Amino acid sequence: MTFTLVAGTRPNFIKIAALVHAIQDAVSSGTSITYRLVHTGQHFDVKMSQDFFDQLDIPKPHINLQIGGGSQAEQTAGIMVAFEQELINHRPDTVVVVGDVTSTMACAITAKKLNIDVIHVEAGIRSGDRSMPEEINRIVTDSITDHFFTTTKEASDHLLKSGIDSDKIHLVGNVMIDTLMANRSRFNLPKLAHMRLVPQQYFVLTLHRPSNVDNGAKLLSLLEGILKSTHLPVIFPVHPRTKKQLDELKFKHDQLLLIEPLPYLEFNGLVQSAKGVITDSGGITEEASVMNVPCVTLRNTTERPETITLGTNELIGNDLSKLQVAMQQIEKDNWKQYQGIPLWDGKASERIVKKLIEIYQ
Template sequence: MKITIVAGARPNFMKISPIIKAIQKRNSLGAAIEYRLVHTGQHYDKKMSADFFDQLGIPEPHANLEAGGGTQAEQTAAIMVRFEKELMEHRPNLILVVGDVTSTMACTITAKKLCIDAVHVEAGIRSGDMTMPEEINRIVTDSITDHFFTTSEVANQHLRHSGVGEERIHFVGNTMIDSLIGNLERLLKPALWDDQNLQSGKYFLLTLHRPANVDDPANLDHLLSTIMQCTGDLPVVFPVHPRTKKILDGIGFNNPKLVLAEPMPYLEFIYMVKNALAIITDSGGITEEATVLGVPCMTMRDSTERPETITMGTNELVGTDPAKLVPYLDKVMSGNWKKGAIPPLWDGKTAERIVSKLEDLYIS
């Protein structure tokens, strides 16, 4: 069995690392699985890419398509043109894509037009928000995928409702949680911890990058002001996403409690997540990590593709109106946040289940 594994952006790396390790483990036990790792280059900033390969023990990619930059259409086109050449030169039995970034969609389309099977890890998740590029990526990818590896029963239901047969839906769990659990003993304290005299459970962690929160300077200013006003004397650590930094620099927001930082490597960032009193974010993946770590999480979005983090976990869907954040911050500050549970199969063994199923499908 020959597999081409695609990684394109920071969220992908945490998802492919356990799969590669599971393949290597099976091969050490006598399996015959060849894999080729292709990095599309969608994220090309070192902090957003290379550090993750180093820290997660991902081997150097066999190919880097260097398709970063440009508009959505330009990036999609560049990935497709370069990935087509890659597949024609190194034709696999299947490609494996993860998540919902542009690379996921672009590479799936390219493979299917070459009559190569596509397997989607983290398939079936939906937010219902068609203004999000990721939602379009999910729908297009899942419309032509051959096999679907899912993280939840909710995702299974979405696929069933779209007409996917049970024989192609494989509920395996969450590979991002494999990476989390596998690295908890390796977390690294970032330099700013001592520089800012941070203490466990005595700071908020903030991440923002979605247009609804950061593109309007007035809205971003209002959101930051609200957070500063409702978090007492506690510091707010804000690793600033590159697209957010441009707007933040423009408004010149300044508050002594706000600790601005560069994007952090994985092991340092998870250290910050694990030790935070609470998290304010518009990321999907962070809500999953917060749920497993039992950390209160507030999502600044109007919808989520990960409802299990709310129905079972420690996450709450706040919305994009800064005023709606106030009662949630009050709950955190008063110690009245809900208790969460860990969703089924989020146990650190998802990648093993994926590789086992692939062997059943393509070798047996």
């Protein structure tokens, strides 16, 4: 049984880590599995890529397609051409893609064009907002997937309603949380040159969605609204996409500390000790919820509603008045607590590998 595992971006690496370790455990137990790990190169910055491989003990990829930057169309085309050659040279029984990034969709399409089965881990999640590139990636990937591994019953229900055979849908939990639980004892607060971090005395901010950062005036309004809503410092690890815009704005504020993207252990150490998180990321809402850290999402929709109903997340869109109320409630410790999400128990990757063995051996 041979698998090709695809990873291309920061959230992919976190998810793939758990799968690789579960496969290695199965091999150690005598199961005959071989795999190739393909890095598309969609995230190529050391802090967005190599640091994650090092910290999460992910083996060196068998190949890095080195696609690099460019528009989404350029990245998609580049990945498809390079991945096609990889599959021709090393044809597997199945290709495993994770998440909802450009690499996920591009590699799924390429595999199916070569009549290779596609496994989608984190299938079925939907925001309902087709203006988000990730939503298109989810829909396209799920339309050609052979077996679907879902994080929640709601994600499974989305697939059932779209006509997917229930025998192909496998509710297993969340591999990102597997990695979180496996490494949580190693989380540590980063040492910042400009300040000494005091637990519960700062907010963490992350922004990278085009709708929030590509328009300079909108980004400036969000930053000003956040800083007016708290007296605490705001630590902002800046995504490369966002940094370009901030450099043009030349925006500075005594409360706002801009830092480079952090490795996995340091970033989650930062979140774990924060008073709260302000973000437009989906994955961070999952991690913050499980760590019981208050989370505010600057979006109008989410593909992860369980982080709201059972987690610590709230959607506020770009409503600055709601933002102010939310941050004041967080500062007063008047925020909901994590209720526990079914099957988010650190064992999703084990369930996935067990099912894959059942299907393909």
